Amino acid sequence: MDFELSKEQHDIVQAAREFALGEFPDRALEFDREETFDYAIWKKACELGFVGMNIREEYGGAGLGLLEVCLVMEEFWAVDAGIGGAILTTSFGADLIDMFGTEEQKIKYLTPLPVGKGITAGAITEPDAGCDVSMASTTAVKEKDEYLINGTKMFISNGDVADYILVFCQTEPKHSDKHKRHSWIVVESDRKGFEANKLRGKLGIRAHDTAELTFTNVRVPTSNLLGEEGNGFSELMAFFNKTRIPIAAQGVGIARAALEEAVKYTTKRHQFGQPLSSFQGIQFKLAEMATKIRAARNLVYEAAWKADHGVMDPVLISMAKWFSGKIAVKCADEALQMHGGYGYLDEYKVQRIYRDAKIVEIYEGTKEIEKNIIARNLLS
Ligand SMILES: Cc1cc2nc3c(=O)[nH]c(=O)nc-3n(C[C@H](O)[C@H](O)[C@H](O)COP(=O)(O)OP(=O)(O)OC[C@H]3O[C@@H](n4cnc5c(N)ncnc54)[C@H](O)[C@@H]3O)c2cc1C
Numbered sequence: 001m002d003f004e005l006s007k008e009q010h011d012i013v014q015a016a017r018e019f020a021l022g023e024f025p026d027r028a029l030e031f032d033r034e035e036t037f038d039y040a041i042w043k044k045a046c047e048l049g050f051v052g053m054n055i056r057e058e059y060g061g062a063g064l065g066l067l068e069v070c071l072v073m074e075e076f077w078a079v080d081a082g083i084g085g086a087i088l089t090t091s092f093g094a095d096l097i098d099m100f101g102t103e104e105q106k107i108k109y110l111t112p113l114p115v116g117k118g119i120t121a122g123a124i125t126e127p128d129a130g131c132d133v134s135m136a137s138t139t140a141v142k143e144k145d146e147y148l149i150n151g152t153k154m155f156i157s158n159g160d161v162a163d164y165i166l167v168f169c170q171t172e173p174k175h176s177d178k179h180k181r182h183s184w185i186v187v188e189s190d191r192k193g194f195e196a197n198k199l200r201g202k203l204g205i206r207a208h209d210t211a212e213l214t215f216t217n218v219r220v221p222t223s224n225l226l227g228e229e230g231n232g233f234s235e236l237m238a239f240f241n242k243t244r245i246p247i248a249a250q251g252v253g254i255a256r257a258a259l260e261e262a263v264k265y266t267t268k269r270h271q272f273g274q275p276l277s278s279f280q281g282i283q284f285k286l287a288e289m290a291t292k293i294r295a296a297r298n299l300v301y302e303a304a305w306k307a308d309h310g311v312m313d314p315v316l317i318s319m320a321k322w323f324s325g326k327i328a329v330k331c332a333d334e335a336l337q338m339h340g341g342y343g344y345l346d347e348y349k350v351q352r353i354y355r356d357a358k359i360v361e362i363y364e365g366t367k368e369i370e371k372n373i374i375a376r377n378l379l380s
Contacts, residue, residue, distance in 0.1 A: 009071060012064075017230040019048055020079035028080040031207035032352055035200055037086045039161070045087045046116030048075075051093040051269055058097065059110035065308035066242065068247035070300055077253025078260070081356035082207030085250070089157045089208065093166040095242040096184065100227030100235050105344060109186065118268040121162035123153035124236065131369050133168070134178045134233060138215060140169035140185050142222065145170075148183055149218040150278055151195075155363075159211025160198045164188045172230050182232030187223040193218040204355035207217035226365040241312045244321045244364050248300045251360040252293060253322025254353055258328075259289045261350045262310070276338065285334050292327040315377045322370035325360035344362050 005013070023041050031037055045051050053059025054069050062068075069088075076084025096107060097120075112118030129135035138151025149169060159165070164186050171183040187194060193216040195267045202210060222349040263286060266276035276282050299320035308315050332354040336343035344348045362366040 005071075006107050008101065008359065009068060012069050012091045013070055013075060015048065015077075015217055016019060016050065016075035017197070019045065019050065020076050020299050024076075024083045026350065028207070028349075029113075029346065032346070033084055033206075034119065035202070035206045037083065037209065040215070041083065042157055043116045046114060049114070051087065051116065052110070052114035055091070055110050055114055056096055059098075059114075061114045062112070065304065067301065067304040067308055069246050070304045073246045073249040074256065074297070074300075077250045078257045080207070081250065081254050081353070081359075082205045082256075084253070085157075085205050085208040088246070090119045090141075092157060092243070093120040093239075093296055096122065096166055096235065096239045097226065099238060099242075100184070102133055103296040105186070105226060111367040112163070118163045119158050119161055121156050121158040121165040122168075122239075123156045123165050124168040125154050127152055127154050127157070131366060132374050134181070136182060137173075138161060138167065138169045140167075140171050140183065141172065142171070144210045145222050146181040147222060147224065148184065149187065149215040151215050153213040153215075155199070156196075156211050156213050156358040157210050157363075159213050160197075160209050162189055163212065164193075168228060168232055168236060171232075175230065179233040180230045182230045182236075183231050184235060185220060185224040187215065187220055191218050191220060203358060204352070205359050216374065237314075238239060238312070238324070240364060241306065241314055241317055242318050245300065245303045245307060247360060247364045248296070248317075248320040248324040251326075251328035251357070252297045252300055253292045254357045254360070255289070255296065255324070255328045255331040258331040258350065258353050259286065259293060261348075261353065262286060262289065262338045263320040263351070265335075266341075282338060285338070288333060289327075289331045294329065296320070296327050315374055318370040318373040321360075321365060322367050322374070325367055325370075326355075328357040328360050 049062050050062045050072055053064045057063040072196045094352050121362045125138050140147040167185050168182055168189050169185050170181050175181045196211040199210045216302045241259050266282050269276045278300055303320045336350050336354045339350050342348050
């Protein structure tokens with residue numbers, strides 16, 4: 001067992017850190033307050049190879065593994081979650097295309113992503129179907145050589161800026177098995193009947209675009225079916241196994257940011273004639289944060305390493321995702337507490353960290369769903 005990163009992986013970490021520190025801090029507060037993002041930063045990230053890193057070389061990516069994606073994710077989220085998230089989710093869905101797309105679809109939909117010529121979105125959640133994705137009711141009815149799509153999707157990352165959206169639709173609503181009713185259909189955002197409404201007022205990751213999507217008699221050719229008709233649910237579960245690992249790395253990154261802010265602030269701020277960091281009560285908290293972050297990172301690395309070696313371990317992945325979300329929220333809370341009243345102001349990065357961290361416990365499987373997966377395995 002080797003716990004050391006390779007020289008190439010160290011270089012990736014260094015490059016990601018330098019890029020994030022060079023580009024994010026000056027704009028982070030503005031994007032957070034305005035709920036906006038400057039896609040010129042995404043273009044630069046593409047030029048440096050940070051987008052679609054694990055897309056295979058034949059489709060223009062770097063062909064790197066999930067571990068490398070996690071390394072970059074941690075560095076980006078340690079500097080700013082909103083900007084880091086906005087950049088790295090622009091290729092959300094690439095794994096689904098890679099796993100289930102035809103050769104033609106891979107060339108068409110994957111090749112624009114690493115070069116900054118396309119943005120994807122993955123639309124699963126609906127107003128009445130969140131954790132229970134099997135209830136997704138957007139329909140895709142086959143009419144000759146077209147699908148006719150109707151429905152609403154909620155909370156879709158990049159929904160407002162995506163060039164094409166991978167939509168989880170019911171194609172066989174009458175199937176007796178609710179896990180055999182869905183399929184994935186690619187919808188180009190310039191199709192008639194498609195509408196995206198940007199959602200405002202999010203608690204955190206406010207630079208990251210999120211939208212409600214409506215599909216009103218949207219027509220796409222049947223060649224836009226991705227994967228096997230009726231097999232969308234199990235394709236989604238396989239996709240989540242891949243996407244949840246980098247989400248867990250987001251938790252590690254933001255928890256690390258919280259610790260870094262806490263160390264910086266408590267060594268500078270004096271009360272009772274000494275730095276806050278000289279109090280044992282503060283030191284114990286810092287020590288606990290550092291230990292939890294390391295434990296979460298080890299879970300992430302193990303899950304990513306196994307996935308890169310062809311072993312998908314959904315229980316380990318859920319553990320990594322649940323635990324990193326938990327420690328992200330906890331570390332952010334402790335770090336803000338150590339800032340006292342100043343932490344309550346958005347001029348202090350720790351306030352944003354506190355708000356941004358929560359998302360790790362919500363999207364791509366809430367913390368309860370992750371624990372359901374872990375417990376189900378224990379009890380089966
Ligand atoms: C910023 C943001 C970005 C997002 N991006 C995307 C995206 O790109 N694509 C996409 O499809 N979706 C996206 N989502 C949606 C996200 O995945 C859902 O919000 C999440 O899956 C939960 O669904 P819900 O909000 O409908 O909550 P619900 O399913 O209504 O759950 C509410 C609460 O009940 C709990 N609960 C539900 N069922 C159980 C159970 N069986 N046992 C115990 N507790 C349970 C949940 O854990 C949660 O705490 C995004 C959400 C946000 C906020």
